[in-house]
Structure formats: C-alpha cells, structure tokens
Amino acid sequence: MNQRPFLSLSRRQVVRGLLASTAFGVARLAAGCSSSGDTADDAAKDAASTGGDDLVVGFIYVGPKDDYGYNQSHAIGAAAMAKIPGIKIVEEANVPETNAVQETMRSMIELDGAKILFPTSFGYFDPHILQLAEEFPEVQFFHCGSVYDEKVHPSNVGSYFGYIDEAQYIAGIVAGETTKTDKLGFIAAKPIPQVLRNINSFTLGARSVNPKATVQVIFTGDWSLPVKESEATNSMADQSIDVVTCHVDSPKVIMETAEKRGIYCSGYHTDQAPLAPKGYLTGAEWDWSSVYTQYAKDLLGGKTLMDGGIPHLLRGGFSDRFCTLSAYGPAVSEKVQADANAVKEKLIANEMAIYQGEIKDNTGKVQIPSDKKYDQKAIELEQMDWLVDGVDGKVAG
Amino acid sequence: MAEALGWLGVPLGIIAGTLRGSAPFLFVSLGECLTEKSGKINLGLEGTLLMGAMSAYGISYLTGSPWLGVLSAGVAGLLFGFIHGFLSQQPRVNDVAVGIAMIIFGSGLAFFLGKPFIQPSAPQLPTLDLGAWSQSPPVQAALQISPLFLIGVAIAPVMQWFFRSTRWGLLIRAVGDSPDAARAMGVSIYKVRLLSIMAGSFLSGIGGASLSLYYPGSWSERISSGQGLMAVALVIFAKWRPMQCLYASLLFGGAQAIGPALQSVGIDSYYYLFNASPYILTLLIMIITCSPKRTLTGVPGALGRTNESRL
Numbered sequence: 001m002n003q004r005p006f007l008s009l010s011r012r013q014v015v016r017g018l019l020a021s022t023a024f025g026v027a028r029l030a031a032g033c034s035s036s037g038d039t040a041d042d043a044a045k046d047a048a049s050t051g052g053d054d055l056v057v058g059f060i061y062v063g064p065k066d067d068y069g070y071n072q073s074h075a076i077g078a079a080a081m082a083k084i085p086g087i088k089i090v091e092e093a094n095v096p097e098t099n100a101v102q103e104t105m106r107s108m109i110e111l112d113g114a115k116i117l118f119p120t121s122f123g124y125f126d127p128h129i130l131q132l133a134e135e136f137p138e139v140q141f142f143h144c145g146s147v148y149d150e151k152v153h154p155s156n157v158g159s160y161f162g163y164i165d166e167a168q169y170i171a172g173i174v175a176g177e178t179t180k181t182d183k184l185g186f187i188a189a190k191p192i193p194q195v196l197r198n199i200n201s202f203t204l205g206a207r208s209v210n211p212k213a214t215v216q217v218i219f220t221g222d223w224s225l226p227v228k229e230s231e232a233t234n235s236m237a238d239q240s241i242d243v244v245t246c247h248v249d250s251p252k253v254i255m256e257t258a259e260k261r262g263i264y265c266s267g268y269h270t271d272q273a274p275l276a277p278k279g280y281l282t283g284a285e286w287d288w289s290s291v292y293t294q295y296a297k298d299l300l301g302g303k304t305l306m307d308g309g310i311p312h313l314l315r316g317g318f319s320d321r322f323c324t325l326s327a328y329g330p331a332v333s334e335k336v337q338a339d340a341n342a343v344k345e346k347l348i349a350n351e352m353a354i355y356q357g358e359i360k361d362n363t364g365k366v367q368i369p370s371d372k373k374y375d376q377k378a379i380e381l382e383q384m385d386w387l388v389d390g391v392d393g394k395v396a397g
Numbered sequence: 398m399a400e401a402l403g404w405l406g407v408p409l410g411i412i413a414g415t416l417r418g419s420a421p422f423l424f425v426s427l428g429e430c431l432t433e434k435s436g437k438i439n440l441g442l443e444g445t446l447l448m449g450a451m452s453a454y455g456i457s458y459l460t461g462s463p464w465l466g467v468l469s470a471g472v473a474g475l476l477f478g479f480i481h482g483f484l485s486q487q488p489r490v491n492d493v494a495v496g497i498a499m500i501i502f503g504s505g506l507a508f509f510l511g512k513p514f515i516q517p518s519a520p521q522l523p524t525l526d527l528g529a530w531s532q533s534p535p536v537q538a539a540l541q542i543s544p545l546f547l548i549g550v551a552i553a554p555v556m557q558w559f560f561r562s563t564r565w566g567l568l569i570r571a572v573g574d575s576p577d578a579a580r581a582m583g584v585s586i587y588k589v590r591l592l593s594i595m596a597g598s599f600l601s602g603i604g605g606a607s608l609s610l611y612y613p614g615s616w617s618e619r620i621s622s623g624q625g626l627m628a629v630a631l632v633i634f635a636k637w638r639p640m641q642c643l644y645a646s647l648l649f650g651g652a653q654a655i656g657p658a659l660q661s662v663g664i665d666s667y668y669y670l671f672n673a674s675p676y677i678l679t680l681l682i683m684i685i686t687c688s689p690k691r692t693l694t695g696v697p698g699a700l701g702r703t704n705e706s707r708l
Contacts, residue, residue, distance in 0.1 A: 063618070064512060064515045064617075064618065066512075066515050066516040067515055067516075067617065068516060072516075094508070094618070185661075216660075216661060216663075217660075217665070218657050218660040218661060219660070219665075219668055220656075220657070220672075221656075221668065221669055221672050224617070224619040225619065225622060226613040226615065226617055226619060226620050226622070227418060227612075227613055227622065227624075227653055228653070228656070228657060228672070229613070230612065230613035230614075231410075231414055231417075231418070231653060231654050231656075231657040231658075232657035232660070232661070234410065234413060234414075234417075234538065234654075234657075235406065235410045235654070235657045235658045235660075235661035236661055237534075237535065237538065238406045238409060238410055238413075238535040238538075238539075238658075238661070239403075239406050239661045239662065241661075250617060252615055252617070253613045253614070253615050253617075256518070256613075256614060256615060257613065257614075260614075261534075261538055262534070274518075275518065392663050392665070393660070393665045394665040394666060396666070
C-alpha cells in the first residue's frame with residue numbers, strides 16, 4: 001500500500017488557505033455593499049449626465065451575434081434601432097443565463113448609462129431581470145418570450161413575442177406542395193409549447209395542401225448540439241424525407257447538411273438562403289427590426305412602460321410585422337408561390353385562423369372540437385402539449 | 398428520390414455516424430494516449446480541439462485551402478502543447494490543474510478569435526466517395542469518407558507498433574513508467590515529455606479540423622460539446638493501447654447517431670436515454686472488464702506523480 005496520504009496538507013498551508021478565503025469573503029462583502037441599494041439612484045443620475053443626449057439602449061445575447069439564428073435575428077433588429085437618430089446601442093454577446101447577466105445589466109446601467117435594456121434570451125427573465133428591475137425602477141426592461149403578469153412583475157418590465165407559427169404555416173404549405181416523397185422532417189430542440197406550436201402549424205400548413213404529407217420530428221434534447229443536428233438531418237435524408245425544417249438556436253448546420261445531401265430545407269429565425277442556394281425553399285423569420293423601431297419611436301416620444309404609454313404585453317404575427325417569410329428559393333414553383341401568398345394575405349387580413357376545429361392530435365384524440373376556433377392570442381395555444389395528426393413523434397421523451 | 402430505407406436506416410445511420418463522427422475522438426484519444434504514455438496528463442485537449450477547429454475553419458476560409466487549415470490546426474495544437482508541456486513540468490506544478498486552465502484558456506481564445514468566422518462558410522475538405530458502386534443515395538452519402546478519418550485509422554496501428562518495437566517508443570514508455578530508470582539511461586525526461594505532449598496536441602488539433610472542416614463542418618462555439626474531454630476519458634477506457642483507442646472512438650462516434658437514427662424510424666420514446674447511450678455503454682464495459690483482484694492494467698507508472706526535480 002502507498003504510505004503517503006492522497007491529500008496531505010501542512011499546517012502552514014491550512015492557515016494560508018483560511019486567511020485567503022477569509023480575505024476573499026471580506027472583499028466580496030464590501031463589493032456587494034457598495035454596488036447595491038442606495039447607489040441605484042446615483043447611478044441613474046450619473047448616467048443621465050454622462051450619456052449625452054442620446055438614449056442608451058442595451059442589448060444582451062446568449063450566444064454570438066452572427067449565428068444565423070435567434071441571436072442574429074435580434075442583432076439585426078438592434079442594428080435597425082441604432083440607425084434611428086437619438087438612440088445609442090450598447091451590446092454584449094455570449095452572456096450565459098446565470099448571475100453573469102445581472103452583472104452585464106448592472107454595468108450597462110451604471111457604466112454605459114443605459115435606460116432601456118433588451119436582454120433577449122428566455123432564461124434571463126426569472127429571476128435575473130426581475131431582480132434588477134426592482135433595484136433600478138427608472139430603467140425599463142423589455143424581454144422576449146415571457147408572459148407579463150401585472151400582479152407579480154414590476155411595472156418597468158415589458159414582454160414581447162411574435163406568432164412566428166404563422167410563418168411556419170406558410171412554410172408548411174410551400175414544403176407540402178414541393179415535396180416529392182410526401183415526407184417532411186422537423187428537427188426540434190425540446191418539446192416545449194413554443195416548439196410544439198411551430199411543429200403543429202408547419203404540419204397543418206403542409207396537410208392543408210397535401211393531405212398525404214407526414215412530418216417526422218426528431219428532438220435533439222438541447223438548443224445547440226451541432227453534431228446531433230447534423231446526424232438528425234442525415235438520418236432524415238436516409239429515410240427519404242426531402243424537406244427539413246427546424247426549431248433550434250442556430251440552424252446553420254442543418255441547412256448546410258441538407259444542401260450537401262441534396263434535399264430541400266426551410267429556414268428558421270433568419271434568412272439562411274446563402275447556406276443552401278439550391279435547396280432553400282423559404283423560411284420563418286423574425287422581424288425584430290420593425291418591432292424595435294416601433295419601440296424606439298415610442299421611447300423617444302417620451303412614452304414609458306411605467307406610465308402605461310407602452311403596453312406591457314406586446315404580441316403580433318404577420319399583420320403586426322413581428323415575423324416575415326424568407327424570399328422563395330429557386331425550387332419553389334410559381335404556382336406554389338401564388339398559393340402560399342394567397343394564404344398569407346388571408347392571415348394578414350385576419351380572415352382565417354390556423355387552429356380551426358376539428359383538429360385531432362396524433363393519438364386520435366380531438367384537441368379542438370369542430371365548433372371551436374382559436375385565434376392567435378388564445379392562451380390555450382401558448383400551453384400546447386400535443387402534436388397534431390400527421391406528425392410522427394411523441395411529446396414525452 | 399430513393400425508396401425509404403425504413404428499419405435498415407438504423408444500422409446504416411449508425412455505421413454512417415461512425416464513419417462521420419469518430420475522427421475527433423480518434424485523434425484526441427490517440428494524442429492523449431501518446432501524452433499519457435510519457436507520464437503526463439493533458440486535460441487541456443478540449444481547449445486544443447476547439448482551437449484546432451477554429452484555426453482550421455478560419456485559415457480555410459481566409460486562404461481557400463482546407464488542407465492549409467488542417468495544417469494550421471496542427472500548428473495551433475503544437476503551440477498549446479508547448480505551453481502545457483512547459484508549465485506542467487515546472488517543479489510543484491500539477492498537470493491536472495494546468496490542463497483545466499488550458500481548457501479554459503483554449504476555449505476562451507478560440508471563441509475570441511473565432512468570432513468573425515461563425516457566419517461565413519469555409520471551403521470543406523474533399524471526401525473520398527467510396528459509395529459510387531451503390532445505386533442508393535443513403536449508402537453513397539454514408540460512404541463519403543473523410544481522408545482525415547482514414548489517416549487517423551492508419552495512425553492507430555502505427556502508434557501501437559511505435560510503442561512496442563521502436564527505440565523512441567521504448568524511451569517514451571520508460572519515461573512514463575519509470576522516470577528514474579530513464580534518467581539513469583541518460584534520457585532527458587523533460588524533453589521526451591515535452592515532445593510527447595506537443596505531438597499529442599498536434600493530433601488533437603487535427604481532430605478539431607475534422608470537426609469544423611468535415612463533420613458537422615462548421616465553426617460554432619458549441620461545436621465540440623465536450624468531445625475533447627470524453628476522448629481523454631476514452632484513453633483510460635482503452636487502457637492506454639492505441640488500437641483500443643481506435644475501437645473506443647468508433648464506438649463513441651457511432652453511438653452519437655443512435656438517438657437520431659431511431660427517432661427517424663419512429664421510435665420516439667426515451668430519446669434522452671438513447672442520447673446517453675455512449676455513457677451507459679462505457680459504464681457497462683467498465684463494469685464487465687473490471688476485476689476485484691487487480692488494479693487498472695496498463696497505467697503508465699509515473700502518471701499523476703508530482704514532478705521530480707529536473708536534471
């Protein structure tokens with residue numbers, strides 16, 4: 001046996017370690033005191049004096065700004081906002097959904113003098129934004145994807161989100177008419193309501209024009225897993241699926257793999273046409289530029305969340321320009337384009353609802369009875385936990 | 398369009414996944430095998446892998462030559478190996494701690510330098526189309542093999558032979574197993590270890606190039622998703638034998654494809670479990686091959702020991 005203990009510490013090392021950790025703790029305590037509480041108001045005043053005349057708006061992203069995905073869609077919107085005179089943008093990318101985002105928000109408020117913050121990732125909201133909103137009541141926080149509840153949430157927090165499933169419905173129509181094998185694929189990260197709604201709308205769109213079409217779902221299990229996503233695209237191509245679309249953070253790998261395998265693809269978040277010049281059909285894109293431009297106009301006009309000038313809960317689809325469709329690719333025929341555009345016009349004019357009964361789920365159970373219709377704002381749609389008839393897949397892993 | 402493969406798609410998918418996805422595991426585990434044979438651990442290969450992936454993609458994009466990208470990935474690996482080899486051999490420095498620091502340093506540097514390369518598409522490595530005989534597009538696609546993978550497969554037996562039958566291989570083994578004996582032979586332990594670590598890092602850098610220039614074929618910060626660390630663990634699993642590193646890498650590469658392949662034929666329950674199959678497999682094999690009567694065989698004797706004073 002080995003005589004030497006695995007972890008041997010001399011007394012001197014123990015004393016040194018204790019001293020170091022105590023000193024560290026004291027330093028943390030001091031830092032914690034100085035940066036919280038009464039300094040909030042001072043910081044806001046400082047910010048007003050140093051920030052000049054421009055309104056400083058902070059944008060925070062969870063990943064890189066040019067990932068062809070969710071973050072890029074917001075960065076494009078931020079760039080559009082920055083063009084408006086009187087607005088100055090500060091940005092930080094790659095901020096994890098941990099206390100790190102609180103530090104980022106704090107330094108944007110205290111050092112850059114930001115009065116408006118757009119922390120864009122879903123996980124920033126609770127508890128990080130909520131805590132900072134209590135601490136800095138002067139600063140307005142706009143968050144994407146959360147549901148504002150005036151009973152619980154501070155009045156300087158607003159939430160916005162788009163009904164991008166309208167664009168997925170149109171993309172489904174394009175896919176359903178273009179497919180030659182009647183088999184479509186959907187690569188999804190996790191079975192949460194937003195994702196399921198996109199899958200269902202895509203499927204409903206495809207089956208509205210091609211009742212034989214089926215949609216195979218593969219859940220990868222997380223938002224960004226390039227190897228799994230690529231593997232999923234390849235297995236779909238092996239199963240003669242000839243259109244793939246997705247709901248993951250960065251669709252780049254999926255689009256490139258689909259193009260390599262010679263099948264069609266339909267984008268998500270942003271325009272991915274340059275990645276798949278031959279096979280790109282269309283895509284469901286966010287239109288944050290229009291949303292952020294509108295916010296900027298309201299804010300410059302002196303409206304705030306606190307006085308009710310800006311609604312706390314902002315939602316919209318095609319008609320409110322929250323989402324848009326990528327330009328059709330070369331594989332989409334004129335007839336298909338005309339069909340898709342006709343339905344798009346109907347959605348914009350609010351003449352039709354995607355979720356119009358009777359709709360069954362893929363276990364045969366009626367989810368929406370025939371006399372019922374959910375318009376986009378219906379809360380039932382935000383709590384969706386089923387997959388529509390025609391989808392091969394299961395919600396419970 | 399071809400007929401649907403149905404159930405045949407599952408084995409095909411796993412084979413194709415093995416051929417596509419095992420190269421990074423293979424290069425990193427062979428590199429780590431070489432490093433550990435000399436008596437040092439390099440946990441930092443995860444950082445080296447990311448650095449290799451980033452520099453390969455960046456150079457391929459800037460120069461238009463993917464092979465130049467592969468070379469620069471190797472050079473980036475060499476530099477990282479030099480830093481690790483130098484630092485981890487200082488007196489009273491722990492190589493595991495340096496390795497963890499190198500993971501953070503390597504990934505941070507790769508993310509920082511890689512920012513401009515996330516969006517552009519770089520030229521990819523050419524593939525060898527061994528599936529031209531088949532009429533079926535899935536088979537053709539499965540047999541588009543990366544030359545890097547073939548090089549990796551060739552390195553494994555060569556390294557086995559190198560350790561067993563060459564003077565240099567013997568020196569590395571001597572330094573790793575019994576540094577005192579090696580020193581008595583007049584061998585510089587410092588130099589042998591430094592060179593072994595650098596060569597191992599060179600291989601890991603190439604593994605990174607396979608990630609970004611072949612499969613999945615793009616640079617993003619999540620590209621490795623821990624493959625470098627898993628490959629380091631594979632070396633223990635493979636008991637420090639290069640040929641077994643090859644088999645273990647193939648196993649892990651193929652296991653990545655199990656979850657998606659099963660879901661694509663409609664087995665959609667338990668996908669989290671199937672995605673975890675490589676780890677379950679590892680546990681099973683470890684349990685089956687372990688023995689209460691002896692400790693792990695094949696461990697280089699000096700692995701994990703503190704640094705001796707340099708001569």
